Amino acid sequence: MKNKDTGFLGENRATTYLLDLGFEILEKNWRYKHLEIDIIACKNGLLHIVEVKTRSNNEFGFPEQMVSKQKMQFLKNAAAHYHYLHPQFKWLQFDIIAIYKKPNEDWALDYFEDVYF
Numbered sequence: 001m002k003n004k005d006t007g008f009l010g011e012n013r014a015t016t017y018l019l020d021l022g023f024e025i026l027e028k029n030w031r032y033k034h035l036e037i038d039i040i041a042c043k044n045g046l047l048h049i050v051e052v053k054t055r056s057n058n059e060f061g062f063p064e065q066m067v068s069k070q071k072m073q074f075l076k077n078a079a080a081h082y083h084y085l086h087p088q089f090k091w092l093q094f095d096i097i098a099i100y101k102k103p104n105e106d107w108a109l110d111y112f113e114d115v116y117f
Contacts, residue, residue: 006054006055006056006101007052007054009054010052010053010054010097010099010101011028011029011038011039011052011054013054013099013107014038014039014052014099014109015028015039017097017109017111018039018041018048018050018097021043022043023041023042023043024041024042024043025039025040025041026041026042026047027039027040027082028040030078030082032077032078032081035074035075035077035078035081036078037049037050037051037075037078037079037082038050038051038052039052039097040082042089045089045090045091046089046091046092047082047083047086047089047092047093048092048093048094048095049075049078049079049082049092049093049094050094050095050097051067051071051075051094051095051096051097052097052099053066053067053097053098053099054098054099054100054101055099055100055101056100056101056102058100062098062100063098063099063100064096064098064110064112067096067115072094072116075094076094079092079094093113093114093116094114094115094116095111095112095113095114095115096111096112096115097109097110097111097112098110098112
C-alpha cells in the first residue's frame with residue numbers, strides 16, 4: 001500500500017473514531033496557503049485541531065513521534081487563521097490521532113488530546 005493510500009485510510013478511520021465519540025466534523029484536509037489541517041472538529045463548543053499520523057510499520061518510530069516541532073508550528077499557524085475566520089469558537093486545542101496498521105491485522109489507534117509544544 002502506498003503512503004498516500006495509508007494516510008487516506010487512516011484519516012477516514014480517525015474521522016469515524018471521532019464521530020463515534022460524539023464530535024462534529026467541520027473540515028477534513030482544510031488548507032490555508034501551503035498549510036493543511038487533517039481534521040477540524042468540535043465537541044461541547046471546543047474546537048479541535050487534529051493531526052492524523054498513520055504508519056504501516058514502526059521502522060522509523062511510532063506514528064505520534066512523527067509530529068515535529070515544525071509541523072506543530074504549521075498547525076498553530078493554520079489554526080490561527082481558521083480561528084480568525086470562525087470567531088464563534090472561544091477555545092481550541094490540538095490533538096493527535098496515531099494509527100498503526102499492521103499487515104493483515106486490525107488498526108491500532110491512540111488518541112492524544114490537548115498536545116502542545
